[in-house]
Amino acid sequence: MQRVGVFICWCGTNISSTVNIDEVVAAVKNMPGVVYSKDYQYMCSEVGQNLVKDAIKEHNLTRVVVAACSPRMHESTFRKAAKAAGLNPYLLEIANIREHCSWVHKDKKAATQKAISLTKAAVAKAILNQPLIPGEVGVEQRALVIGGGIAGIQTALDIADAGYEVDLVEKTPSIGGKMAQLDKTFPTLDCSACILTPKMVDASMHDKINIYSYSEVEEVNGFVGNFEVVIKQKARSIDMEKCTGCGICLAKCPAKTALSEFEEGLSKRAAIYTPFPQAVPNVPVIDRETCTKFRTGKCGVCAKVCPTGAIDYEQKDERLNQKYGAIIVTTGYDLINLDSFGEYQYADHPDVITGLEFERLVNAAGPTAGKLVRPSDKKKPKKVVFIQCVGSRDKSERGKSYCSKICCMYTAKHAMLLRDKYPDCEAYVFYIDVRTAGKGFEEFQRRAVENYGVNYIKGMVGKIFPTGDKLKVNGVDALSGEVLEIDADMVVLASATQAKPGASDVGRMLSISTDRDNFFTEAHPKLRPVETHCAGIYLAGACQGPKDIPETVAQASAAAAKAIGILSKSKLVNNPCVSQVDESVCSGCLACTKMCPYEAITEKMVEQKVHGKIRRRRVAEVNAALCQGCGGCTVTCRPGAIDLKGFSNKQILAEVDAICQ
C-alpha cells in the first residue's frame, strides 16, 4: 500500500480565489492511499518545497502529489525537491489546478470540484508510478552549423573557440550570406565587408572549423548528443586541394552570360565563378547550366588555363556521414518576390530597385564600382524616392503580416548615403511608421532628417508611372492630406523579408516546427529564444524571424553557448519515460518498429522457457537511448506488450477512472 502525500498550492490568490482550498484538503483526506495533506500559499517557494521534503521524511511518503500550476512550469522543481528528500523524482505527480482550473473557470463551486477531481486523478496515477532512473548516453563533441551567414559564422567561431569541432555547411559557394552583399551597416555606417571579412577568414583559418561550402544537409537522424547527419557536397567541378584561387579561369571563361547572384542580377558573371572576390573558400564553382563544356561538350578553356590542373569536369556529388552532439540552424532569410506589386513597376522598370540592389549599387566593389547611377542609363539620379513597407505589415495575399524590422533603418541609411554622395540629390522616404527601437537607432534616423535633409513623408505611394526618363510617383502625405506627385529618377523599394522557401522542408528534416510564416519556432518566445522543441537543435539569425545584424550576432552567440552546454558534457541523461517491452507477451509482430519515428525499436530473438519447453521467439526491443517517449508504439501493440514508462496503460486508465468519478 502506497503512502501518498498531497500538497495543495494556493499560488497566492491565483488558485485560492477560485478554488476553495479547504474543501480540496478535506476531499483529499478521503482519497484512497492518501495519508498526508498540506496546503500552502506558494508551494514552489523554498518554504513550500521544504514542506514537501520534510513531509516525505516525517510521514514516510512513498508517493507525492502536488496540486499547483502546470507541470510544464514546476514539475522539475518539485521532482528535485522529492529527490532531495530521498524519493525517486518520478514518484511525484502534478495536478494542474491553476492553468487548467482556477484560471479558466469563474464559478468557485465548479472549479473546486474540478480541482478535487484533477487531484484525485493525480493520486490515482501516482499510486501506480514506478521509480525511474534516467539512462545515460555519450555526447558526440562536434557541432553542426547549417547556414554560413553572419549567424552561422559567429556561432561556429564561438563554439570552436570553446574548443569543439564545428562543421559549417553552406549551400552557396561561399560563406558570408546576406551581410556580404551589404555596403555599410547601421547605425554606425561602418563598412560591412570590413567587419565581416575578418570573421570569414577567422572561420576558414580556425583549426576547429570545417567549412563545407556548396553543400547541403540531406538527412538528419538521431537525437541530442548523437545526431547522425548526411551532408551532400555538390559537385564543384574544381579540386579544392589543387586550386590556388588565382582567378585566371574566371577571366578566361568565354561564357559570361549568367546574372550574378551576389550582385542581385545587376551584372553578369562567368560560368566558372567565385561569388565575390573575398569569397571563402576562394575556390570557384562551375555553374553547369551556363558552362559551354557541360552544355555542348566543347570548350574546356578553364581546364587549359588552370596552372594547377584543378578543374575536374567529372566530379560528382559526394555524401558525407557525420555525427554531431548539437545542431544550430542559421539558414537566414530571403526578400519577397515583388512581381505582384505591379503598381511599383519593379518588374518592368530597371530604375525601380530593391534595397539590396541599392546596396550593391553604392558599394565600391559593386557593378558600378561604387558610382551611384541609374541602372537604365547610368546617369546620376537627381531625385530618389524610397518606399518602405513594400509587402511588410501587409495583411493581403501579396504580403507578409509582420514587420520586417530592418527596413526603417536601412532606408534611413540609404537616404543618408545618397545625400552624402550627392548632396544635390533629393531624397524622399514614404513611410507608414518609422520604427527605430535599438541602441542608437533613433538618433541615426533623426540624423537623416535633421542633418542630411531627407524628406520623410508619412504616407504611401499609390502608383508609379514611368513618364519619359522619369518615374512619376503618385503619393500622399497622409498628415497634411496633400496628394503628391514626384518626378523621381529612381525608386528604392524596401521589400519585405521572408523565410527561406525551403524552410519547412528543413524543419521537417530536423523535426523542428515552423510558424505560420515558415520561420522556425523557438521553444519559448521569451525564456527559450534560441532553443527549439527538439533537444540539441538551436536557432540563430533571421531564420527564426526578421532581425538585424546586432541581434543576429547576439543570438548566434547565445545559440553557441547553448550548444557548448551540451558539448561540454561527456554524458547526457535520458528521459526515463521510454517504452519497454514485456518479452513474455510480445508476439513479435513488430508493428511497433514500423511506426516508431526514431527507429528506436528493433527485433531480437530470445529463447523462452514456456511450460518447460524452450521456444525461440522473435520479440521487439527498445533502445532506451533512441526512444523519445512518444508512446505511439504502445497503441500499435494490441496485446499491450509494449508500454510507456511514466504514462503506462494502467496509469492512464486509472486517471480516466478517477476523473470520471
Add this chain to the structure above:
Amino acid sequence: MKKIAKDQLALLWEKIDQNYQLFLPIAKEKAVNFSTWKEGAEVDLDALRTVNSPKNIIFPQTETYLTFKKEGKKLGLEVVSRDEEYVVFGVRPCDVASFKLLDNVFLGEPVDKFYEENRQKGLIISQACLNPEETCFCNAFAINPESAPVGADVATWDLGDLLLWEAQSEKGKAFTEALSDLLEDVSEDDRKKLDEVKAGIKDKLEDLPLVHVAPEKIEGGLKEIFASEVWDELYQRCLGCGMCTYVCPTCHCYDLKDYNGNGCGERFRCWDSCMFSDFTMMAHGNPRTTQKERVRQRFMHKLVYYPNNYESYACVGCGRCTERCPVRLDIVKVIKKLGGERNEL
C-alpha cells in the same frame, strides 16, 4: 391432462406474466435464447435447441452475490437475492435432465444458497421434442425426448394446433389450477393422438446418426484414461474458445469477480471455461498449461470424474457442442475415440 389451443398461448403468457417472471425461447436477431417474455416478443416454440441452454436461468452467466458501498472509510454490504418467482416454459427433456446434474453439484453439501433459491423460486415446464435433429443424441443417455421428464413441474407436448399439458409435481398442479380458465381437459382423441406422436418420435430416433454413441464402451480406470494417448491427437484442433462450455447445459464452472464502480460495486459470479488459458489461474500460474490438458479436463470431467461422484455422465446429448464447435471437436467424437471406435465416414 389438460390442453390449450396454440392460438391461445399469447393469453397464457400474459396470464403467467402477471405473477411470475416468464422465460420462453425468444428469437432476437436470428438467435433463439431463453429470455424474459414481453408483449410482442417473438416466441419460437419450434426451435429445438436454444443457443444458450436454460441453465442460464437457474445458474445465470452473471449472478450478483452482494453489492457494496463505501461511506467515508466504512464499507456497507448488501446481499442480493432473486426478487421474483419465475416460470420457464419450453425446456426440452435433455435440458430438464441437465438441471438434475447441476443440482447434484450445487445442492449437495455445502449447499449453494444462491442456486438453491433459484431452484426454489422456479417452475419448470418441459416441452417434448417431436422432431429431433441429426445432432441430437439424448437417447444415448437414457433420455426420452417424447417423455414427460422427471424434474419438470409441468410437461407439455406440441400436437400442431394443440398443446397438451400435464402437471407432474405439487407445484405444477397448483400452478395448473391457477390457470384453469385457460386450460381445458383433454379428450380421448387427444390422448390417442399423443400416443401416436410419441411412437413416431421413437421411430425417428432410430434414424438419428449419433444416438448409438455409447459412453459405456470407454474402458479403463481414471488413471488409464487420463494417461491415454488419444488426448494427444484430440486436442490439436481445439482453438481454445469457450463456446462448448458456455452452450453446454451441464458445464457449471464459475469464477468470482468484483466490480469496483466508484465507491460502490458488486461481487458477482460468472461462468468460466476450462478451455480458457486463465481458467483457475493462481498466484503461481495456471495448473493446466497446454490446451491438451484443458481439453482433457473438460471431457474427463464429463465422462469420468463426474460419473465417479454422482454415478451419471455429465452429458445429456443435447447436441449443442456438436452443432456449434467451430472445429467440430464435440463430445460424440471424444466418446467414440475413447471407446476405441474410428469415426465412420
Add this chain to the structure above:
Amino acid sequence: MVSREKITPDMAKKEVVRICEISDENIVDCMQCGKCTAGCPAVHGMDILPHQVIRLLQLGQIDQLLQSEAIWSCAACFTCASRCPRAVDISKIMEALRLTLVRVKGNNRLDIEKVPKLLDKNIPQQAIVSGFRKYVK
C-alpha cells in the same frame, strides 16, 4: 480662441457598426498609411480623402462623413481595395456610406427627372446604369 473638441473614439456607435455590417469590412485593420489616397483616381474631387474616411469612421465621426462630397466622388473602381496592404476594401465602405443615405425615404442623390439634362452623348449605357445603382435607391 482655439476651441477644443473632445473626441472619444467610438466604434461601437450604432451607425458605425451598421456601416461595418453592410460593407463587411474591418476598419480597425487600417493603419492610415494613405496608400488608398495615393492611388485614388478620383481623389481630386474629394473633400475628405479615402484614408481620412476610415479615420473618421474609427473615431465615430459619422456625421461629417455623411455630409461629405467624397463619398459621391468615389467611382468604386476598387484601385484602393486592390492595393491596400491591410486588405480593407474602401470602395465597399464608401458604398455602405452612400447606402446609409440613399436608403432613407426620398433621399435619392439623383432626381431621375433631371438626369436627361445631365447626360453627355459619350457616356456609355453601362455608366448610366451604374450611376443609378449608386445614386438612387
Add this chain to the structure above:
Amino acid sequence: MEKIKEEIRQIAREALTGKKVDIILAWEKGPLWYDSYPAFFTKEEEVDSLTWDSFCINNLSKYLLEETMADKKVGVFVKGCDALAFNQMMQDNRIRRDNVVVYGLPCPGMIDPDKVRAKRLNRGLTEVKQSGDELIFVTKDGEITVPAHEVYYDKCLYCHYPNPVVYDQLIGEKVAAETALDRSERFSQVEALEALSAEERFAYWDSQFSKCMRCFACRNVCPACSCERCTFDDDDLDILGKAREDSEDQFFHLIRAYHVVGRCIDCGECSRVCPQDIPLEKLNRKLIKDINALYGEYQAGLDPSTKAPLVTYQLEDADSFTAGEKGGKGT
C-alpha cells in the same frame, strides 16, 4: 473434388514418407454430412481418412502459429482465403516460413450447412457431389441438384481470391476469379446501416452485442488475432470484465474489430463461428470500407511485405474529423 482429394492424399503420403514434413495439416470427415474438420496427420497410414470436400471451411493456417513455432516442419493445405490468412500471419511474423510447405488449393466455394438446412436438403443426406456450377445432394431418397451459389457461404459468393495467393505447390487447376456477386456489394449491408440514424444504429448493435456470451470463438478463430496473450486476457490491465453487461459486450466488440483494422482479410470466420449469429463481418467491413475510402484500396494478406494501413501514413492523409481542412501545413 474427388479427384483432387486423391491427389491431396498422395501428396500427403509422399511428404510424410519422404520426411519432407513432420505433420500434414488437412481435413478429416466426421459422422455427419457437413462434418469436415481440421486434422493433423503424422503417419502415412492415417492419410486414408484425409478429406477434401465442400465443407472444408476451416482455415488451417491458424494452426501454424503453434506448430511452426515448435520447430516442426509442417505441410499445410490452404484455400484462397486461408492463403490470405497465411500471408497476414506472415506479415505479423507469426509463422516461420522455413518450417512450412504450403499446398495451394483453388477453392470452388464452401457450402453453408445452414442454407442446406433451410432448403431442407439435409433430410437423409449422405453425400454432396460437385458437378461444375451445380451440386448434387445424394439422399436416401435420391439425388437433388441445386445451383452451387444457392448454398455456398455468402462470403464465398463475394470471394475475389479463390485461388491461393501464396503456395509452394498448387494442386489442380485455378478456378475463375469472378465473383458470384458484385464485390462492391459486400459493403451494401454496411451502407444500409450507415443510412440509419444514430439511435437506430445503436439500437441495432445493442441488440446484437447483448447476445454475446463472450465465448471468444470469433477471436480464437481469427487469423488476425494471433497475439501471444490477448489484451482481453490481461488480468493485470483488466480492461474487460467477465460480467454479462452491455457496456462490456460493446467494449469487447468495438476493440476486437478495431484490433484487426487493416489486418482483417474478411474471411468471415468470426461471423460463421458465432453461436449467437452476431454479424461481426459488418463491423469488419465497415473498417475495411473506411480504409479503402480514406487511404486507398487495401486487401490484407495479399502481400506480406506491404505496410498495414495503421502503421504507415501519408502527409496528405484525409481524416474524418476536421471537416475538409486537414489541419497543419502538411496538406
Add this chain to the structure above:
Amino acid sequence: MSVIANNAAVKNAQAFEPLIVAFCCNWCSYAGADLAGTSRLNYPANIKIIRVPCSCRVNANFVLRAFQRGADGVIIAGCHPGDCHYMTGNYYTRRRFSLLKNLLAYVGIEEARFKVDWISASEGNKFADVMNGVLEKVHKLGPNRKLRDSRWRR
C-alpha cells in the same frame, strides 16, 4: 419560447452536468490549454484534461473506457499534422482515430461526443473554442447512456 419554458430549459441545463475527458498531448495541446489559462480564457469546468506525451499515445481503449465510466464526451487534441514534437506521431493519430470516430458513429454513438482536433501551443483561443464547442453540442445531446457501464456511479 415562453418565459416559463425558458426557465425549465435553464433548470434542465443546470441539472445535466456533462463530463468531458480531454486527452492532450504534452507539447502542443496541453501547452495550448496552459496558454488558455495564462490568457484567462474561459471554458466550463466540465472539461478535464489528461496529459499524454503525444496524441499517438492515446489508445482506443482509453476513449471507450471514458465512455464506460460515464463520460459524456471525449476529446483528443494533438499538434497539427507536420508539427508533431515526435515528428510523425500525430499522422498515426489521424489514421487511428479517423477510423475509430467512424466506427463509433457506426455503432450509434453521436458524432459530437467524440472530437479529435489539432491545437498548437499558441492556440489558447482555439483550445477554449474547441472545448466550448464540444460542450455545447454534448449539452444539447444530453447525458450519454451508450457504452456506459450500468454499475458505474458518477
